[in-house]
Amino acid sequence: MRRERARRLRYKVCGWLTGSALVGWAFWWSQVDLAALVRSGPRWRDFFTRMVPPDWSVTGVVLRSTVETLMIALAGTALAVVLALPLGFLAASNVTPAWIAQPVKWLLGFIRSIPLILVAFVCVMAVGLGPFPGMLAIAFHSLGMLGKFYAEEFETADPGIVAAIEGTGASWAQTVRYGVVPQSVPQIFSFTVYRLEMNFRDSAVLGLVGAGGIGYYIQLYMRSFRFERVVVLVVVVVVVVTLLDQLTFWVRRWAR
Amino acid sequence: MATPRQPAIRCVETSVVYPNGVRGLDRLDLEIMRGQMVAVVGLSGAGKSTLLRAINGLVKVTGGDVVVEGQSVRRAEGRALRQLRAHVGMIFQDYRLVKRLTVLQNVLVGRVASVPTWRALIGAWPAADVDLAFDALERVGLADRAYVKASQLSGGQQQRVGIARALAQQPSVILADEPVASLDPVTSHQVMEDLRRINQELGITTLVNLHFLDLAKAYGGRIIGLRQGRLVFDGDGHSVTERDFNHIYGRAMTADDVLEARVTL
Structure with missing residues (x-):
């Protein structure tokens, strides 16, 4: 018993040491420079003083591009859901044979791992500037995550209920519809709304590569040092x- | 040809060996006539659930065959198997309702095999099927709860919805797997009464797995005893004795084997 205790303690110490070493290395790699932070004081002050008074004349333009960003996020999420649902079924091992489900899971993982900014770049090159490539990029990028989440949610469906539905003579599609879907709907809905919220924040960077929305003005005002406009943004x-945030909170609470 | 004493279910040297090597049924020979109500008793692991699941093909028969209404379960696949299942209603110990759906939707699930797939998928049930579902709910006295979510019902009510779902299939056979094991004594009797009434009024062949021997004796017109996947008793419910139960269980009866231990003064 005592030896077991000692062994566990050794593991614990090793774990902590490795973890701290890794984090320390990360700070070193990030070239943390306290002196530079101290010296930066005047520039922060300059930045904040030049923010006031805000230039409210750009409010209209900013609002319009914000709405565009929202719409890109909404349309992109909707397209992603339409594609993610069937892929989710195909990737769920309790409704699809493993030799199909596993490759679909890999595909979703692959999609998920491509950074959004890269996808947006490619879409702009393919279909030209504007909100359309932005929407495509958002849809593609969220597809990987939504599909994986849907599949995992379907997989948690109570197998007893699924068997009960099968036992009434239901076909595969009917079993999925009544045995699997109803059990997963609240989580799927809630997560999709959460993804929409994430997509809005992600869409803000799309403008950096010309894919529409508020990102365009972020880079425009920042590069021309128009801080009194940045603050409006x-x-x-x-x-x-x-x-x-508040809206999705209400919607998700209602869905439960 | 159609004599009333025709077997609804025939087991011919039926064996079930699970993939992990466990033997569920061991060369079982059994005939159950149309309209009979049969209680299946035995220790847990004796093969009661396996027998019921073999009858509707939820468990694969590995030897011999099961014939339901003239149709081989072992050879049935795809559409044929689904059609066979559609005529066999099943009731479970844990009800197995879709709790988020309403009572009516749960009962309508019993109709999926009989309506066009697209209608079932979008929930556009034909009026005739909704009527059938309501009839089934009326038989178990729950028509007034049709639009309540299944999760809001008590255990006994949920089990009666389970019965209504089976009834909505318009089955020729009902299989009930320990239907009252999660219920209190009073509710147990109500559910068993429902099953008996349905058996008598509609003439649906009914197999009930029961853990409690007194319930089996009270409600089973015929009692079948299983032990280690083999048929060790087959007889009339009224004439069954304690010695028969001892034989089925391989030990003396205890208070745990009956729903209501008799109080003697």
Whole structure:
């Protein structure tokens, strides 16, 4: 018993040491420079003083591009859901044979691992500038994550109930419809709304590569040092994100 | 040809060996006539559930065959198997309702095999099938709860919805796997009464796995005893004795084997 205790203690110490070493290395790699942080004081002050008074004249433009970003996120998420549901069924090992489910899971993982900005770049090159490539990029990028989540949610369906439905003579599609789907609907709905919220925040960077939305103005104002306009951007985005946050919270609570 | 004493279910040297090597049924020979109500008793692991699941093909028969209404279960596949299952209603110990759906939707699930797939998928049930579902609910006295979510019902009510779902299939056979094992004594009797009434009024062949011997004696017109996957008793429910039960169980009866231990003063 005592030896077992000692062994466990050794493992624990080793774990902590490895973990801290890794994090320390990460800080070193990030070239943490406290002196530079101390010296940066005046620049922060400069940045904040030039924010006021905000240039409210751009509010209209900013609002319009924010709405565009919202719409890109909504359309992209909707397209992703339409594609993710069938892929989710195909990837769920309790409704699809493993030799199909496993490759579909790999495919979803592959999709998920491509950074959004890269997808957006490719889409812009393919279909030109504007919100359309942005929407495509958002749809493609969320597809991987939504599909995986849907599949995992379907897999948690109570196998007893699935068997009971099969036992009434239901076909595969009917069994999925009544045995699997109803059990997963609240989680799927809630997660999809959460993904929509994430997609809005992600869409903000699309403009950097010309794929529409608020990102265009972020880079435009920042590069021309128009901080009094940047502050308007920040205010609008913060307000919209907060509202969306609250809205999705209500919707998700209602879904449960 | 159609004599009333025709077997609804015939087991011919039926064996079930699970993939993990466990033997569920061991060369079982059995005939159950149309309209009979049969109680299946035995220790847990004796093969009661396996027998019921073999009859509707939820468990694969590995030797011999099971014939339901003239149709071989072992050879049935795809559409034929689904059609066979559609005529066999099943009731479970844990009800197995889709709790998020309403009572009516749960009962309508019993109709899926009989309506066009697209209608079932989008929930556009034909009026005739909704009527059937309501009839089934009326038989178990729950028509007024049709639009309540299944999760809001008590255990006994949920089990009666389970019965209604089986009834909605318009089955020729009902299989009930320990239908009252999760219920209190009073509710147990109500559910067993429902099953008996349905058996008598509609003439549906009914097999009930029961853990409690007094329930088996009270409600089973015929009692079948299984032990280690083999048929060790087959007789009339009224004439069955304690010695018969001892034989089935391989030990003396205890208070745990009956629903209501008799109080003697």
